[in-house]
Amino acid sequence: MVDENASKTEIDAEPTKAFFIDMLTRDIPLDQAILDLVDNSVDGAKALKAKGRPDFNGLWVQISFDAEQFKIVDNCGGFDRDAARSYAFRFGRPGGAKRTPHSIGQFGVGMKRALFKFGTHFKVHSATSNDSWSVEVPVSTWEQEKGWAFQLRDLQPGSLVSTDQPGTEITVSELREEVSAKFALKNFETSIFNFIKSKHRQFISEGLAISVNGRHIDATNLLLLVSDGLRPGIENIRFSRPGRADVTVRIIVAIGQSSPKQAGWYVVCNGRVVLEADRSPVTGWGVIEDAANRIIIPSYHNQFARFRGLVFFDSEDSSRVPWNTTKTGVDEDSSVWVAAMKRMMEMMRPAIDFLNELDADIDEFSREESPLSNFVAKAELVSAETLTVKSAFVAPKRGDIVKGPKLVKIQYSRPLDDVVILQEALDLSSAKAVGEATFDAALKRQKR
Amino acid sequence: MVESFRKIDYSIRPAKYAERLMLCDVFRRLSAFEPVESYKYVGFGSVWFSDFVLFHRALGIRDMLSIEQSEAARERINANKPFSIDLKFGKSTALLPDLDYSKRQFIWLDYDDPLGPEMLEDAAAVAARARSGSVLVISVQCVRAPEIAIADREMKIDPNTQTAEQRFITKFGSRRVPDTLSREDLSGWTYGELSRNMLLAEIDEAISTRKLADPSQAVFAKEICSFEYEDGAKMTSLVVIFYNEEERQKLESCAFEQMDFIPAGEQDKPVYIPTPKLTLREIRNLEGQLPLPPGSVLNIGHIPASEAKSFAGMYRYFPNFAVVQN
Incomplete structure (x- = not known):
């Protein structure tokens, strides 16, 4: 029986579904939403690896989209009804839900957010080796219904996954107008291709085959210059806290190709790149020590176009690595980030000093003649993943390298x-x- | 930057001449939308104004605007202006957004340089505003991307320097450049194709944004044809028409696919404009037999077959040059 008094004193704050969906989808750019779905596939692949696969070879994710529909299919193990019921379709992951170790989809919103963002009709089929199911949601009907339930059914015929071919297949149709317009563009397809290529770089290089509209994405490496007298600074740190999983951190500071677009810090959490070529104060650029008014690290300038900083965070418990919920940046308040950042800035200093020296040397001798620049040119490019052993940053000083004859710069104008x-x-x-x-x-x- | 008219005499570029006549054919067919003489022509007149002269004489275009980048040559350009043509001095990127888009226009952005980001901007600026029935022609040089020379030069100083492809991607932004880009794509006709595809993708993006902003202003873009030619430097042109749903029928009435210079069944391929090297006597001999009645064979005499064939395919468009001495 309804308590008359209670109904007058209680406010019903339950959100309407339409409002909730709007809030949920507004916060994430379209390209990030696609990455979120790839993240789920990657987590599937990681779970298979945790069960004994040596690497990701043989596992694939196929993404296709056009003005009519979006589809992602993988053979990364799928998930069972329990997982679907307890977190895959729940808005927010319940506290006790089991996690894939080192997962990258830990916030429990990615898939739902992407589905609602893309369109108003979605189908999900998933199969593990001993369970399979389907969910189909016409969003406009669902919005009108009471309750937040989705109907879990037996695997529908015609789906691309099965207990023999475990994986997940997601299709979104009745795309939103602005989404459909973007999915039809060649430039958007290219940007998604490049986005996955850079953000999922590590998984691709470990053998995960990802394709976008039929085109296979090749692995790319972050390359750093190494030679006898030029060595990256490498640091390994472990953050422990009683009762929680450790976080291991590897920081690499190095010199790379001169490329203003690639210069900066790369932040990688559990293998997923969250910041790329960052040159903002978030990663220390232009940081001034307040009290002393002393510049610790200068703001980015093109003379630092060779700077490369990489920081890899890894933890079995994905809530421990310092990323934000959309995986588009770092959680600057995370204690792990604050501690790592302090070390990053210390390690950055000698590289910045070297690049300033290099700039001065080029200024005096020209690019062709600068002894320091010629020294750097002789170094070899090495993949960042191969650098694991702790060492200090090593680079020559201007006076260390024998100079040729004294040079002078001539500058003049003619018609x-x-x-x-x-x-x-x-x-x-x-x-x-x-x-x-x-x-x-x-x-x-x-x-x- | 040296003004290109100081390097090239525009009046004696035979392939360019043929392209102008072909564009004149395109222009003429726009009468399905409205009488062509009420169109506005927008071009880069330079000191030659060859396109203006042709479109004015052949089509009766009266409303003409020339965009002139070279402020320094203002006097000379003014002195060479053949008719009453509006002149606007400045960069096309700055001037194109402010054209009168309430009129149907025929806009020819005839750049002498290879594709640059500002040309994509220009294409997008027109696509975002052009009235249905308007045509946009963009010509760019496609000898080789400047990044090749830069990369090769830098490679001598620093073997680990960025490749030409990396530099090209940096210049345009990665979303605009196909991820399959290779060095071969950056020179010759493949570079021309890449340039056209990048322009088309930019135009698609601009009309997509335009539709989302105001569906009543939505237009489609259709490639009418494209050209490849070399009067010295390899050049390519892209010809696109904008139309809206209500005027789709008018577009079909234009029957662009029936134009003489587009070989049957090759609508999707660029039209290659050859530069046949023939004497005046040979030209007269061939022209006497053209157009060829169905079933008959061209008597080419001692003319190389390939030269004769390329001439016969496009003879209507080629100029007859003679050096006048006094």
Whole structure:
């Protein structure tokens, strides 16, 4: 019986489904939502690996989308009805739910958020080796129904997964207008391809085969320069806390190819790249020590285009690694992050000092002649994953390398028409080259 | 940057001349939308204004605007302007968003340079606003991407420097460049194809955004044809028409696929404009037999077969040049 008094004193704060879905989907960009679904597949692959697979070879994820529908299919083991009931379709993961060790989909919102974000009709089929099921949700009908239940049914015929071919198949149709418009664009397809390539880099290089609209994604490596006198700084740290899983952290600070777009910090949590080429204060750039008004690390500038910093966080308990809920950045308040960040900044300093020296050397001698620049050019590119043993950052100082003859820079201006005459006559590509070639020619005649 | 008119005499580029006449054919067919003389022509006149002269004389276009990048040559450009043509000095990127898009326009962005991000911006600026029935032509040079020379030069200083492909991706942003990019894509006709595809993808993106912002303003973009030619430097052009749902029928009435210079069954391929090297006497001999009656064979005499064939396919569009001496 309804308590009349209670109904007058109680406020029904239960969210409407429409409001909830709107809130849920607004917070995440479309490309991130696709990554979230890939994360689920990766977690499946990780679970299989935890059960004894040596690596991800033979496991695949196929993503396809166009103006009409989105589909992702994997053979990464699928999940059973219990998992579906207890967390896969729950909004938010219940405290006691079992987790895949080192998982990357720990917040329990990724799949639902992506499905609602894409469209208003979705089907999920999943099969493990001994269980299989399907869920089909026409969202507009579901929104009108009372309660938050989805109907779990036996695996529907025609699905691409089965107990013989365990995996998960998700299809979203009746796409939202803006989603459909994006899915139809070539540029969007390319950006998703590149996005997965960089964010899931580690899993791809371990053998997970991911394709987007039929095109296979190749593995890429983060490459660092190493030579006799040039060595990355490497640090391994372990954060322990009683009763909780440890977090291991590896920090690498190094010099790489000169590339303003690749320079910066890369933050990797349980294998998933959450920050890429970050050059913001989050990773220490432009940080000023308040009291002393002393700059600890300068703001990013193109003379640091060779800077590469990598930090890998790994924990069996994915809530311990310092990422935010959308995996688009770090949780700056996480104690693990705060502690690691302190060490990152210390390790960054010598690399920044070296790049400043390199810049000064190039300024004095030019890029072609700078002894320091030539030294760096002789180094070899090495994949960052191969660097595991603790060591300090090593790089030469300006005076360490024998200089050639003292050089001086010449700079002058001449009428454009005249420069063009010489540039074309001498078949040169720039005004600078004209200056150098004509100087060399004059010198050849005069020098005895 | 040297103004290109100081390097190239536009009046004697035979393939360019043929392209202009072909575009004139495209233009003429727009009468399904409205009489072509009420279209506006927008181009880069330079000091030659060859396109303006042709479109004015052949089609009666009266409303013409020339975008001139070279402020320094203002006097000279003004002195060479053949008709009453509006001149606007500045970069196309700055001027294109402010064109009068309430009119149907025929816009030819005839760049001399290889594709750059600002050209994609220009394509997007037009696609975001063009009225149904408008045509956008974009011509770019496609000899080789400048990144190849830069990478090769840098490679000598630093063997680990970024490759030409990496530099190209950095320049345009990764979403705009196909992930399959290889060095071969960055020179010659494959580079031309890449340039056209990047322009098309940019146009698609712009009209998609335009539709989402206001569905009543939605347009489609259709590639009418594309060209490849070389009067020295390899060039490629992309010709796109914008139309809306209500005017789809008008687009079909244009019957662009029936244009003379598009070989039957090859609508999807670029039209290659050859530059046959023939004497005036040979040209006269061939032209006397053209157009060829069905079933008959061209008598080519001593002319190389390939030269004769390429001439016969497009003879209507080729210029007859003679050096006038006095």
